[in-house]
Amino acid sequence: MGLLDALRGKTKPVKANLDALFALPAAAVTLQATAGVVPTGHAGVCFKPPAGQPFAQMQADLEQLLRSDASGTADAPDKAASVRDVSDKYGYRWILVEADDIDDLVTRVHMVHSSLEDAGWSTQLLCSVFGFRPGGTDGNGETDGIESITRTVFLVYLAKQGTFYPFAPLDTEQRDNELELRIRGMIGDDLPIEKDLARWFPLWGLPVE
């Protein structure tokens, strides 16, 4: 926001920066190769739902669109479209999408992003989250490298900043900062990582698997 806008007491709502999302599949490959984690196939888009009928209508249309897309994918035509919509305790809403393939998953998340953007609501986007779980057996099972990760971790995409950060929750509202920094080291070349560590906020109880 410009200084002039600030002095006039006008904050323009910030629009989202969505393009960096497509770097994610490359990072997923790196993570599998160096740490033996694979995408869980689950992702969630988190946004602040504004009051009013126009937004509710847009969201209903969007979920309809996602469902029809999911049922029509070539690789899994029989797989039921799985789009869920949950609210968290901070008053944000999540649209949860699934896909077996990371490219499909990114495409679907992007579909949510761009639908919100096209309707003029990209200002409401907070972040999108992708799950990763230990599963070295998927690829070359024998090379579970020295850096092998043994718990579910998440990559969070900050919509406004267009940057990612890793989130590794432990059981009791604790997070494994050491692991998070290690992941930053692994994928720092593939993804724009959020430089301001104060922005790596925890997402306790997030609905993404």
Added chain:
Amino acid sequence: MAVSRRIPADHGLNFRMFLTGLFLVLLYALLIGVLIKVGIGLGFVLVIAGGMLFVQYWFSDKIALFGMGGHVVSAEQEPELHAVVDRLCALADMKKPRVAVAEVDMPNAFATGRNPKNAVVCATRGIMRRLDEPELEAVLAHELSHVAHRDVAVMTIASFLGMVAGMITRFTLYAGMFGGFGNDNNNSQGALIELAVLVVSAIVYAVSFLLTMALSRYRELAADRSGAILIGRPSVLASALVKVTGELARIPTRDLRAAEHFNAFYFSPALSNGTSLSSLFSTHPPLQKRLDQLAKLEAEMNAS
């Protein structure tokens, strides 16, 4: 831009704010012109007033926190409060300010600090106890808007003139009382000039005070608006306002008077004002005006 299509800008508010600022600048020019004309020690006055304001501006975060008994809290101490601020800052793409809590039961919140880097957002224990999560979030969004609008800097600069004029009024008054208004016959012209300076600076003082208060009220409305747009739900901010001002009216007056000095930073002023005359002198717009604006905003969001 899609955003402006959804939520139209409030040109009326911008215009009134601009007009108030313009009048303040004109007053500045007038006062300085008069001072130069009569050859008062302008530099001296400006340096002192400037120095005092600079201290107020530079240490605004510490002064306000100290005055309210607030202390900065870490994410471990207040995870919920931090979680709300974290998300709002990510949503608004602004740097996260420090988060503080004041251990008083009076329900209020304020933001201070000379720039967004040094900002502090403080909530009292009382407001955290009385409001539910969405309402507390709305109040914090309002305070974060103050930070984004650089309201500490704006109000400090705006009140500079009033301070200068006030000091000149006092100086010339004392000089007149102790030195006498022209006890030398050959200096009667000088006495007239002194009297003129006194009158002009007193008027400037009064007018600039009113303008500063008006500007403060517009900044509050602007922060209400931006905060409500950020969370997307004007009605939640409205309900928080009603709850807080309603609660405030029931608290014993003495506590409230003790806190009056810090009104400028507050979410809602500690002393409520009913009459139209007192609304001229208040830092915050009347509750009804704030609620009306939020209701209008809510209607706009539903209509588009």
